[in-house]
Amino acid sequence: MKTTPSDLSIELYEQPGHLIRRAHQIAVSMFHEELGRDVTPVQYAVLRMLQDRPGIDQVTLAERVGLDNSTTADIARRLEAKGWIVRELLARRQRSLSLTEEGTRVLASFVSGIHRLNGRMLDSLAHDERSDLIRLLQKFVHIHNDQSRAPVRSD
Template sequence: MPALDLSTHPGHLARRLQQAHTLLWHTVVSEDVTSPQFAVLNALVGEGGMDQRSVGERVGLDRSTVAEVIRRLADRGLLDKVRDPKDGRRSVLHTTDEGRRVHRRLAPRTARMNQIFLGPLDAGEQATFLELLRRVADAVEGLRGGERG
């Protein structure tokens, strides 16, 4: 069997894209705060008081990953976990003052990184590319729906 043309395999291209994103993230945005950590901070800056499950759903992280991200952010003093007074089994999450400062510092850097990342595409291609990525990601997440929780 001859070698496959991996340039036609979406998983191979997605891996290459992820490598490029990781390199840009560490170079332009932060070596200390990861992209998933920023996504959680961003969700909580937008709407504090969510529980861990809701945050995971909002940012597209599975249960174990969001738990680890939240633990690391809490350990660094960027968010607080507080028992829900209405439901003791549930904790609600809020960014700390330091978490909001980190978010304010990194948000413009993420915008710059996105400009670089999408730079090879014109404005129309960028919109189409993002829409197609969202559609594929949403479809795949729908397949594993029972896994998140």
């Protein structure tokens, strides 16, 4: 049986991977519109985790945010250079990370922008659609966590 290209094709905008990639592009763009370019979404995630877990070691931080260790180390160096975090050497060449006073102030300055960002992302959806979207994204991430090159690990 001979197949044609149309027999093999799948509508691009029905492919979850493509839609997730586009959603990520849009989310990053909206993040920068609200918060500027001084911080990236990943740096923000690191700062938020350090707010919740001051003094966390760098490897555990990577596990909690879903980053590989080398990326986390690079982000930590950048945030330290900005004066937003401090890294302290622990045993076995591990590092403890904490927000500085400046980092705490910067993170606090992001709060209203994050609220606006979340609103912009979700306001066009009905209330039940918003909670469904968040619930389904959380479920997807949880179910497929081990497929990531940097799975999230928690206590």
